[in-house]
Amino acid sequence: MIDGQKINALNEWLAEAGLNGTPEDVLVTGFCERARDAGIPLARSLVLIDTLHPVYEGRLVRWGHDASQPGMVEYGRTVVPDGVPLAADQEKGAATWRQSPFFHMLQTGQSLLKLTEEHASVFPVIRDYLAAGMKGGIAIVKRFAPEGVIGEMDAVYSSWMTTQPGGFDDHQVDALVRTVPMLSLAVKTAALTRMTGTLLDTYLGRDAARRVLSGRIMRGVADRIDAAIWFSDLRGFTRVTDSAPEQVIPLLNDYADVIVSAVHDQGGDVLKLIGDGILAIFTTGDRARCCSCALDAATAARRDVAALNARRQADALPVTDMYVGLHVGEVLYGNIGSIDRLDFTVVGPAVNEASRIAAMCRSVEQPVLVSETFAAVDGMRERLVSVGRYALRGVERPQELFTLEPAATA
Structure with a gap:
């Protein structure tokens, strides 16, 4: 019944x-x-x-x-x-x-x-x-x-x-x-x-998504935060696109899988995928912790990219490597754009400087470059080695750049 x-x-x-x-x-x-x-x-x-x-x-x-x-x-x-x-x-x-x-x-x-x-x-x-x-x-x-x-x-x-x-x-x-x-x-x-x-x-990325869902969607509203900034891209990507265009999407997916996973595993947040480029930030705790996580992510990403290259070579697929630029500083983090199209991202001089440092990797022939501000953070210097002073486009004065200490990388 x-x-x-x-x-x-x-x-x-x-x-x-x-x-x-x-x-x-x-x-x-x-x-x-x-x-x-x-x-x-x-x-x-x-x-x-x-x-x-x-x-x-x-x-x-x-x-x-x-x-x-x-x-x-x-x-x-x-x-x-x-x-x-x-x-x-x-x-x-x-x-x-x-x-x-x-x-x-x-x-x-x-x-x-x-x-x-x-x-x-x-x-x-x-x-x-x-x-x-x-x-x-x-x-x-x-x-x-x-x-x-x-x-x-x-x-x-x-x-x-x-x-x-x-x-x-x-x-x-x-x-x-x-x-x-x-x-x-x-x-x-x-x-x-x-x-x-x-x-x-x-x-949008995990942290940006959380902020948007919490209601921070008003145009022009941004927070000042201290963050370790990651810029990376792939070596010789244009060559791959010209010689094997049908391989572009599978290649990008394979390398993004290992790089984004390395960033996420260390508590970072990926904000943008720009072709073969990746912008990410680390805001985990204090500045020393942020920088340590960023360096750990760079080390892990290089290790995982090497393993990926071995797998792709065994399958006769094109391979590449990555360049990473790391910096730390204050950024504006929030909604930027037009009334009809907003982006939740970071902007500011520190972001521009991180981009310029990443671009220097090719000239210096180093897979990872770190700013002197980043290297000066407690606990970072012993993990890094200087590669000299360089002028960065759009940055007022030359600065000393660093890369991963070979023993630490090994």
């Missing part, structure tokens, strides 16, 4: 939970527990929604499955642009998707499908459910209107299984049809919130 008051209370709880930003796994668990209490004999559920993410296609939430299966999973690509091959694990996931009730419903335009033993010959997943003691269920696809579609996020997919002989009765199906739309809305809200953070992290 379905308890109408508890069904109404379930929808009210979903509305409140969605407004509060409750995560998907908590939403699904709370929904299933309350639905059972209202008279819907749920045994297993599956809810999934696509997203916008550079690696994952979406997120899947399970309830009532055995403990060997995680309750929440971010699944990989099942669809990629034309000409881009799927990896082996992605191809397996894509094949599973094409054999699912959800894919069938998308092809036929159905929004509700009653799942019975007869479907075991059509959908392999139903055979698994029957083997686990399920007696039937339903699948629901709640599609979004065209203006609500973002990327591949076009619907919330859910399946609901029961051990009740004969599956759900009509009253129980009606109760699910009444409540799943509110669950779908709450799940979409959670997914959009998470997606916003992911996109900002990906395109």
